[in-house]
Amino acid sequence: MKAVKVENLTKKFGEFTAVDNISFDIEEGEIFGLLGPNGAGKTTTISMLATMAKATAGKAVINGYDMKTSQDGVRKSIGIVFQDQSLDEELTARENMDFHGRLYRIPKEVREERIEELLRLVGLFERKDDLVKTFSGGMRRRLEIARGLLHRPKVLFLDEPTLGLDPQTRNYLWEYIEKLNQDFKISVIITTHYMEEADRLCDRIGIIDKGKIVAMDTPENLKDRIGGDIITVKSPDYREKIKDCGFFWIDRTEFFDGFFTITLSGAEEHLTEIISALIGQGIKITSVSMHKPTLEDVFLHYTGRSIRDEEAGAKDRMRMMHMVRRH
Amino acid sequence: MDVIYTIWLRNVKRYIRSKSRIVGSLGMPVFFLIFLGFGLNSVVTIPGASENYTEFLVPGIVAMSVLFTSIFAGIQIIWDKQFGFLKETLVAPVSRFEIMLGQTFGGATTAIIQGGIILVLSLFIGLSFPGLTGSLIAAGFMILIGIAFTALGIAIASRMEDMNGFQLIMSFLVFPLFGLSGAMFPISSLPPLFKTLTLFDPLTYGVEGVRYGLTGASQIDPVISLAVLFSFSVVMIMLGGYLFKAVKV
Ligand SMILES: Nc1ncnc2c1ncn2[C@@H]1O[C@H](COP(=O)(O)OP(=O)(O)O)[C@@H](O)[C@H]1O
Numbered sequence A: 001m002k003a004v005k006v007e008n009l010t011k012k013f014g015e016f017t018a019v020d021n022i023s024f025d026i027e028e029g030e031i032f033g034l035l036g037p038n039g040a041g042k043t044t045t046i047s048m049l050a051t052m053a054k055a056t057a058g059k060a061v062i063n064g065y066d067m068k069t070s071q072d073g074v075r076k077s078i079g080i081v082f083q084d085q086s087l088d089e090e091l092t093a094r095e096n097m098d099f100h101g102r103l104y105r106i107p108k109e110v111r112e113e114r115i116e117e118l119l120r121l122v123g124l125f126e127r128k129d130d131l132v133k134t135f136s137g138g139m140r141r142r143l144e145i146a147r148g149l150l151h152r153p154k155v156l157f158l159d160e161p162t163l164g165l166d167p168q169t170r171n172y173l174w175e176y177i178e179k180l181n182q183d184f185k186i187s188v189i190i191t192t193h194y195m196e197e198a199d200r201l202c203d204r205i206g207i208i209d210k211g212k213i214v215a216m217d218t219p220e221n222l223k224d225r226i227g228g229d230i231i232t233v234k235s236p237d238y239r240e241k242i243k244d245c246g247f248f249w250i251d252r253t254e255f256f257d258g259f260f261t262i263t264l265s266g267a268e269e270h271l272t273e274i275i276s277a278l279i280g281q282g283i284k285i286t287s288v289s290m291h292k293p294t295l296e297d298v299f300l301h302y303t304g305r306s307i308r309d310e311e312a313g314a315k316d317r318m319r320m321m322h323m324v325r326r327h
Numbered sequence B: 001m002d003v004i005y006t007i008w009l010r011n012v013k014r015y016i017r018s019k020s021r022i023v024g025s026l027g028m029p030v031f032f033l034i035f036l037g038f039g040l041n042s043v044v045t046i047p048g049a050s051e052n053y054t055e056f057l058v059p060g061i062v063a064m065s066v067l068f069t070s071i072f073a074g075i076q077i078i079w080d081k082q083f084g085f086l087k088e089t090l091v092a093p094v095s096r097f098e099i100m101l102g103q104t105f106g107g108a109t110t111a112i113i114q115g116g117i118i119l120v121l122s123l124f125i126g127l128s129f130p131g132l133t134g135s136l137i138a139a140g141f142m143i144l145i146g147i148a149f150t151a152l153g154i155a156i157a158s159r160m161e162d163m164n165g166f167q168l169i170m171s172f173l174v175f176p177l178f179g180l181s182g183a184m185f186p187i188s189s190l191p192p193l194f195k196t197l198t199l200f201d202p203l204t205y206g207v208e209g210v211r212y213g214l215t216g217a218s219q220i221d222p223v224i225s226l227a228v229l230f231s232f233s234v235v236m237i238m239l240g241g242y243l244f245k246a247v248k249v
């Protein structure tokens, strides 16, 4: 049985289509990633799968339960960490866990045992009786993950679990999610706009842009499809001047805003030739870089835009500040 | 049952921890009691009643306390919406009606504690102890007021996005409910038009019921008060349950 089976799922807000006819499957024990920029439709997809939003069209079956006809079955099968925090800050860590355990009707002894075990697992046992409002962002995330696991779900939904966290905490959480996946044999669906995160964690990735899945495969295959090496040339004026370099060993040249990429194999040997040819055409070069394809290149290739981690990072920080201010 | 208890427990815990809120919301009723009670005691006599004005006023202020606390407790789910906690509750495999009931009983409990504190304080400024039966009758009516208006608060909050409308609710719902309820003056001495209005205010029956319990006298038959307030509570729970079902997060 598939852990998750999604067929032609669509969500419209009025005229606007946030999720556009997407389909994918998740195998049992797999970590599946939905990678896409802000506004791509990741959270909307998760909301529908978690029965928190009604799909406009399409079908989803989670752990054998149909999203539409057996809501309770789906809800019992999933654990979820929402994009935005969903803890009660006026309660302690243990009380937040206890609340969850009671809502999911876990008998007292089992509940208390698991709460202790999970709080130890996420390194919060020492702080179990402290109010959540005294916790850092990373601690809160860990607590939310522990809480999501309390009722032993078959599928864990993580919506941007490392959003707004510092790199060290992020790394720690990644290790942790891998460990969970192995120890609990749990299927994980994770959404993210961090390339590195998707690359590192996911067995398979669906790249989502403007509500559509534009490519889906293992990270390795996605990168292999781009092939060879990539030379990125930043230039202010290539558009007017560039002619095809015409070298037969160039697989592909793709043009973007303010830069272009050349895909080829054996970039080290050909770099000087390419640069000479470009200079020969009178093209001003701001910078040249050479790398193996990353998911960033995959995204660029399929959507014509870069995800721009930098800009997204700034937005996250603003959102975090906003959240802090509200508290 | 477990679920209702769980949600009730969370509400009560949060209430007990918010010491400043408890003290803060005692301010106004205590102020009313002391200044109106002492200030007007010697100049106001209630026609056709043996009690003095302070004794007349106490039930009204107790009911006011319960009203304010319970409406506010209901409206608080807007905070849960904004702080995200409501999602955690709604994604669990439990019915929304159970969640709503837990929230209602939790809010009502805090409101009754709040009213109870006022009641005890009143004993120091001239209220004579109403006896066990009287106390139980008053408590019964306080519970019904608490349940009905927490449910009403939840109904309202289910339709609100944020706290911006709060002032509007205070001005056009809570204060009129209080003002028209006969908490501060006997309804029989009102002009007929106003008297009719007070009879449409469900809180009137709460105030009269509490008053019957605490002083043994009321202008509306306590059985009628009980019937009206009980029906109103049931309707509010249904309304709150219905609107809460449609809440989106
Ligand atoms: N409740 C809503 N009403 C209208 N538009 C919405 C709503 N929720 C999300 N959207 C829109 O749907 C798109 C996808 O949003 P979302 O799923 O949150 O993206 P992501 O999680 O990938 O950043 C965005 O353009 C967003 O503005």
Ligand SMILES: [Mg+2]
Pocket (backbone or CB within 6 Å): A039, A042, A043, A044, A083, A159, A160
């Ligand atoms: Mg999102």
